[in-house]
Amino acid sequence: TRVPSACCLYGSLPVTANGTVAAPGPNSRPEYSGMFLRFTAAADFVDTVYVPKGGEERYWELAQDGGSMRMTIPSTPGQRSAFTPSGDLVHAWTGDYRILIGRNATDTARIISLEAAPVERSREERASRLEALIVPNEKNWGPKVRETFKLDDIPATATPFENIMVDPAGAIWAQVYTGDTLATDYDVFDSTGVYLGRVKAPWQPSRAVSWGSPELAARIEENE
Numbered sequence: 001t002r003v004p005s006a007c008c009l010y011g012s013l014p015v016t017a018n019g020t021v022a023a024p025g026p027n028s029r030p031e032y033s034g035m036f037l038r039f040t041a042a043a044d045f046v047d048t049v050y051v052p053k054g055g056e057e058r059y060w061e062l063a064q065d066g067g068s069m070r071m072t073i074p075s076t077p078g079q080r081s082a083f084t085p086s087g088d089l090v091h092a093w094t095g096d097y098r099i100l101i102g103r104n105a106t107d108t109a110r111i112i113s114l115e116a117a118p119v120e121r122s123r124e125e126r127a128s129r130l131e132a133l134i135v136p137n138e139k140n141w142g143p144k145v146r147e148t149f150k151l152d153d154i155p156a157t158a159t160p161f162e163n164i165m166v167d168p169a170g171a172i173w174a175q176v177y178t179g180d181t182l183a184t185d186y187d188v189f190d191s192t193g194v195y196l197g198r199v200k201a202p203w204q205p206s207r208a209v210s211w212g213s214p215e216l217a218a219r220i221e222e223n224e
Contacts, residue, residue, distance in 0.1 A: 002043065014083040020046055022083055032105055033057075033079035038087075050105040051081045054093020060148050062141050069141070073153050074129055075121060082166045084191070090166055092174075097160040099172060101193070112172070112193040116160035119177055126154045161187065162205075169214035171196070175205070 005023040014022040014036075022036040025048065029035075033053040038046040058076045062069045072078065077095030084090060084101070088109065092099040099112040130151050137145045158177035165173045170191030176198075178185045184205045188196045203219040210218045 005037075016083060016087040017085040018087070020087060022049065034081065036081075049089055049103075051079060051089065051091050052100070052105045054079055054091075055095055058153070060153070062137075062144055062148055064141065064144065069137075071133070074133070075126075075155050075158065076153075077159050080164045082164050082172075084166050084170050085168060086170070090164060090172060092161075092164055094159040094161055094163075097174075099164060099174065099189075099193075110193050112189055112195075114160075114174075114187060114195060116176070119158045119179065121154075121156055121158055121177070121179070123151075123156070125179075126156070127151055130154060165209060165211075167211050167214055167217070171214070173199075177205070181205070 005025070016022075019041045020038050021041070022038050025035045025037040027033075027035040027050070029050065031053060032050040034051040036049045036051070038049060040046060055077055057078050058073045059070045060073055061071075077093060079091065079093055081089060081091040087103075088101050089104060090099060090101050097114045097116045100108050101110040101112070102108040130149060134145050134149050137149075161174040161176045163175040165175070165186075167173065172189040172191075172193075173186040174189070176185050176187055180200075182204060184201045184203055186199045186201065188199050190196055201217075201219075203221060206219065206221075
């Protein structure tokens with residue numbers, strides 16, 4: 001079975017309890033940050049879900065010889081989205097600790113919020129992250145990369161949270177920055193939005209997590 005999608009999808013596809021699949025679609029409406037096309041397992045179209053825009057994302061942009069590139073500036077606020085097992089849209093702007101749940105962009109059933117103490121990113125960490133982005137891109141873009149990618153563009157203060165996930169039981173996991181490079185911290189809320197506490201997972205910070213059940217999650221990592 002094949003369904004259409006917009007380029008480019010690097011994560012897993014949200015699948016609801018009733019078997020519908022949400023595939024990223026070609027969003028052409030600037031008032032929204034993105035959209036999903038939902039299909040049944042038989043590839044029958046169900047509906048379109050638009051994701052609200054909580055703010056304007058910041059980018060580094062390069063252009064030369066008719067080519068161009070745009071990259072999100074690391075650690076800046078961004079829009080995140082996920083789906084509950086029942087098919088509700090869970091979305092948030094990471095610049096504010098507010099997670100919204102509803103059927104679509106114009107319907108909000110619940111709002112989750114949490115107080116978050118600011119956490120600083122060291123200059124050394126930001127410089128290391130910057131260099132890791134500059135070096136591979138210099139091969140294609142030359143000195144323009146160092147002229148465009150600036151350390152001061154990367155915020156010294158982390159956003160209140162970085163990403164959201166929903167497990168098969170409907171619990172919401174908000175990934176938070178702590179400075180720990182060997183483990184990942186999550187604020188966990190149950191399916192009704194009640195805060196359950198902080199969980200430290202034994203893997204390096206990443207968005208690449210797959211759920212096998214409410215009790216089991218998998219994370220792929222590469223070593224030497």
